[in-house]
Amino acid sequence: MTYKTVLATSAAALLLGSGAAIADTWRYAFEEAMDEVQGKFAQKFKEEVEANSDHEIQLFPFGTLGESADTMEQAQSGILQFVDQSPGFTGALIPEAQVFFVPYLLPQDDAQLASFFKNSKAINEMFPPLYADQGLELLTMFPEGEVMMTTTEPVEAPADLDEVKFRVMTNPLLVESYKAFGATPTPLPWGEVYGSLQTGIIQGQENPAFFIESTKMYEVTDYITRTGHNNFTTAVMANKEFYDGLSEEDQAMIDNAISAAFDYIIDYQKGLTEESLDKIMEAKPSMTITDLSEEQRAPFMETADSVEGEFLEIGGPQAQAILDQLKADLAAAAEG
Structure with missing residues (x-):
């Protein structure tokens, strides 16, 4: 058991022990800081719940209760009532979620994108039973x-990723995606990424611009490449028994x-990417940001069919x- 695991276990035990005394306090953990997107969503959710009920929401940003695996275990066991976690970390539990x-x-x-997430039958009708099988109530993505x-x-072509050790979340399909891109995918917990880039253990990672800026990933890398290959997806869940x-x-x-928080976070993100990139360039003028052309993106796009085929192999019965x-x-x- 690692030191971090001991801390997370101890914190969870304290929370569990306090549950009877504060029956109307609900606990919500997420994978980012309070001023990042998941934190903003959580704060809006808290505001709406507390304005329309006698319940109180207690928020736990990333790191306060351990890594993503720790908070998922706590949500499934009922220590946490709510958890926000990317399908990137739930791929082993719910293989179909790797489709993202x-x-x-x-x-x-x-x-x-907003219309899709709000109205998708796959998200709103097909995924909830899959999450329910894991003791989770899917509230939104x-x-x-x-x-x-x-x-x-x-990075301007897949060849530029040859032998590049690229950090990915612990998700089998994301591993396959970066293999197809030509990189050497290296699954790592988020807490180890900055240090691994700093020491050269890995040479790359992926995230939205706001997260690159807020976590200062630009300090230990020199290039940001916009390939247009994905948008970071996350899911908010409740303990199903609760x-x-x-x-x-x-x-x-x-x-x-949840609905109010969804509308809020879609609006909140307008212009956030460019604002974050501007902040990065202000903090580190030597940073190079490249938006690949359609022609440059074509070789990356050609890998999609093989990754889709891999998803059909490992993505579960549905x-x-x-x-x-x-x-x-x-x-x-x-x-x-």
Whole structure:
């Protein structure tokens, strides 16, 4: 057991022990800081719940209760009532959720993206039973921003990723995606990424611009490359036993709070990417930001079919149905 695990276990034990004394306090953990996208969503959710009920929401940003694996265990066991976690970390639990890592599947248009996440039958009808099988009530999924590569050397083609040790989340399909791109994918917990880049253990990682800026990943890399290959997706869940045990009134209140937080976070992200890139350049003028042309993106896009095929192999028994419905939902969003 690592020191971090001991700390996380101790914190969880304290929370569990305090549960009876504060029956109306609900605990919500997420993978980012309070001033990052998941934190902003959580704060809006808290505001809505507390304004429309007698319940209180206690928020736990990244690191306060351990790594992502720790908070997922705590949510499944009922220590946490709510958790926000990317499908990148739940791929082993819910293999179908890896579909969000098929490159070039999601649109780059923000309005289409928001419409898709809000109205998708795959997300709203097909995924909830899969999460329920893991003791989780899927409340919503939402996009967090265009994923960009940050590297120590320039990237303009897949050949530039040859032998580059590229940090990825512990997600089998994301590993396959970066293999297809030509890199050497290296799964690492988030807490180890900065130090690994600093010491040269890895030479690249991917994240939205706001996260690259707020976590100062630009300090240990020199290039940001916009390949347009994905948008970071996250999911907000409740412990299912907790949620099912609530009154219909409380369930409706939570659902309304989630809906309000979804609309808020979509609006909050408008212009966030460019604002974050401007902050990075202000902090480090020597940083090189490259937006690949359609011609330069073409070799990366050509890998999508092979990664999609891999998803159908490892994405669970409903992989084909999920993928087909997702594509139908995306087409509907494109039509407006």
